[in-house]
Amino acid sequence: MSTSENTVSRRAPLEGAKQDLGRLGVFVESAQSSLSKGADALASVEKLHNRTLGARVWSWRYIILRRVSQFGFLLLFFGTAHWGWQVAKKVPLLTGNLSASKFIGLIPLTDPFAALQIFLTGHALQQQSLIGAAIVLGIYLLIGGRVFCAWVCPVNVVTDGAAWLRNKLGIQPIFHLPRMLRYFILVAALLITVITGLAAFEWVSPIGMAHREIIFGLGLGFTALLAIFLFDLLILKNGWCGHLCPLGAFYSLIGKTAMLRVRFDKNSCTRCGECARVCPEPQVLNLKKLDERGYVFSGECSNCGRCTPICPEGSLKFDFKPLIRGHNVQADAIAVQRRTR
Amino acid sequence: MSDQGPSGLNTARRDFLVKMAQGAAIAGTGGLLWGYLLRNEARAAPYALRPPGALAEDDFNAACIKCGQCVNDCPPHILKLQPSGGTLPIGMPFYTPRTGACIMCPDIPCMKACPTGALSPKLKNINDSRMGLAVIDIENCLSYKGLRCEICHRVCPLKGKAISLEPHPRQISKHAMFIPLVHSDACTGCGICEKACPTEVAAIRILPHKLVQGKIGEHYRLGWTFDTEITQDFKPVEAAPAPAADAPVPKTAPGMDYLNEGGL
Numbered sequence: 001m002s003t004s005e006n007t008v009s010r011r012a013p014l015e016g017a018k019q020d021l022g023r024l025g026v027f028v029e030s031a032q033s034s035l036s037k038g039a040d041a042l043a044s045v046e047k048l049h050n051r052t053l054g055a056r057v058w059s060w061r062y063i064i065l066r067r068v069s070q071f072g073f074l075l076l077f078f079g080t081a082h083w084g085w086q087v088a089k090k091v092p093l094l095t096g097n098l099s100a101s102k103f104i105g106l107i108p109l110t111d112p113f114a115a116l117q118i119f120l121t122g123h124a125l126q127q128q129s130l131i132g133a134a135i136v137l138g139i140y141l142l143i144g145g146r147v148f149c150a151w152v153c154p155v156n157v158v159t160d161g162a163a164w165l166r167n168k169l170g171i172q173p174i175f176h177l178p179r180m181l182r183y184f185i186l187v188a189a190l191l192i193t194v195i196t197g198l199a200a201f202e203w204v205s206p207i208g209m210a211h212r213e214i215i216f217g218l219g220l221g222f223t224a225l226l227a228i229f230l231f232d233l234l235i236l237k238n239g240w241c242g243h244l245c246p247l248g249a250f251y252s253l254i255g256k257t258a259m260l261r262v263r264f265d266k267n268s269c270t271r272c273g274e275c276a277r278v279c280p281e282p283q284v285l286n287l288k289k290l291d292e293r294g295y296v297f298s299g300e301c302s303n304c305g306r307c308t309p310i311c312p313e314g315s316l317k318f319d320f321k322p323l324i325r326g327h328n329v330q331a332d333a334i335a336v337q338r339r340t341r
Numbered sequence: 342m343s344d345q346g347p348s349g350l351n352t353a354r355r356d357f358l359v360k361m362a363q364g365a366a367i368a369g370t371g372g373l374l375w376g377y378l379l380r381n382e383a384r385a386a387p388y389a390l391r392p393p394g395a396l397a398e399d400d401f402n403a404a405c406i407k408c409g410q411c412v413n414d415c416p417p418h419i420l421k422l423q424p425s426g427g428t429l430p431i432g433m434p435f436y437t438p439r440t441g442a443c444i445m446c447p448d449i450p451c452m453k454a455c456p457t458g459a460l461s462p463k464l465k466n467i468n469d470s471r472m473g474l475a476v477i478d479i480e481n482c483l484s485y486k487g488l489r490c491e492i493c494h495r496v497c498p499l500k501g502k503a504i505s506l507e508p509h510p511r512q513i514s515k516h517a518m519f520i521p522l523v524h525s526d527a528c529t530g531c532g533i534c535e536k537a538c539p540t541e542v543a544a545i546r547i548l549p550h551k552l553v554q555g556k557i558g559e560h561y562r563l564g565w566t567f568d569t570e571i572t573q574d575f576k577p578v579e580a581a582p583a584p585a586a587d588a589p590v591p592k593t594a595p596g597m598d599y600l601n602e603g604g605l
Binding site for chain 1: 368371372375376378379380382383399400402403404406407408409410412413414421422423424425426427430431432454455456457458459462
């Protein structure tokens, strides 16, 4: 009896010590992991630099696809306007432009922001443009509002070019502007529309100008594009798309409900920061928020697909929002398994 | 405390107010500039010739979404969207009759293509459209110089209604002039006359109604026209009731007293 008592009394402090040791172990592990995370990040960057040429080219896939999409939309409009592209006799393929168009003579499409402005001037829109706006709104509510920016908008080609050149030349910023500014410009556009009775942004929009003039005849719209290029290149990085454009702001708000998202796997991420380096809206890749949410939550993400192929660990991937939670739980389980092994 | 000023004042509120004032100043100047740009851009709108069914100027400026579907669907390809930096408001459809006149399609495809209603679907008959008004420069019109030109009259899709030919006999030794007259109640402003005019610079041209049409005002009463409404001012005094049969016959004829009465 006495021995058993003894063992019990001896076991208690032993358990305590074990627990202490365990805690210490956790602490050491976390310290180790934060140390090794730094090393992992370096390894990740190295991995990125040691990619084969094939892998490099493959990582450009979304950029190439986006250019195909952007120029493709332009071509559809241009071909219909100038070469009379038709799907059947007397059924034009895609008439109009990005403000409002009609696909195969049947499906109306309307820029919801333009429609909103015209509505605010006090003009009762015709049914056709309301349906068109609802269709476009529905599409972007599903796939992310700023998908327009990265995959359709022709100005994006110019600003991407400016950002690329700016990066090559290592141009330092002159000043900073808050990225919130675009929301104020959005509100201002709507207010001025109400006051003047003219669609405030549509009348000055460089997007509209450039797009219209490519399709319907040249004017000075290209000077607007040049101004945006120089502004983005020499004055403010991602200046137009990331700070000023009210259409982008409008689509950011719409994009909050998007189903197509970039999933974040916190287990494999080494915090190398390569994703934020290539992202035109790096604030959406806030790691703390990514950890919490498990995906890129902000509507300002344009689903451009720069971060997903660049990530050396494959921690960022396009995913369907309802599946993201499940995928993250799976990834966590696998990570736990690996750690215990 | 860092937000305590030298005299112990709380500067946080002052900073906040200054920030607010700065924000308001940026918003105000930016808004004024933006508004100025818009007004400046819209200022040229009265000079534009719009496609058939276009709403009145201000409403059209507000409603047009600048999509160019009317341009795509115009069979003779006369409609253009104004590029930026041009003389007309940006991005909206217009046509230049001298180079491309409206051919007045009976089914009005441009209007049907309009998604917003800036080209109003209320227009059912192309002959009811009022895109502009033909105006003749009588100093340079060949017909007014005595030549038998009359081309504008002959090409007019509403010949006889929109442009009529009026014979003007002259002295014995000169032949009569046949001069074209435009009637605003029928002229659609299609511009076929302007396109066909043989003078070096067209002597008949299409202009927006607002720039050429006068208005006589409500106070003129054209009493000699049959369709002039007779108002109280012009109503003849009601005739006196016919004298009864047994009434005494006046000694003098009616009117005689009137002439000899009063201060006349």
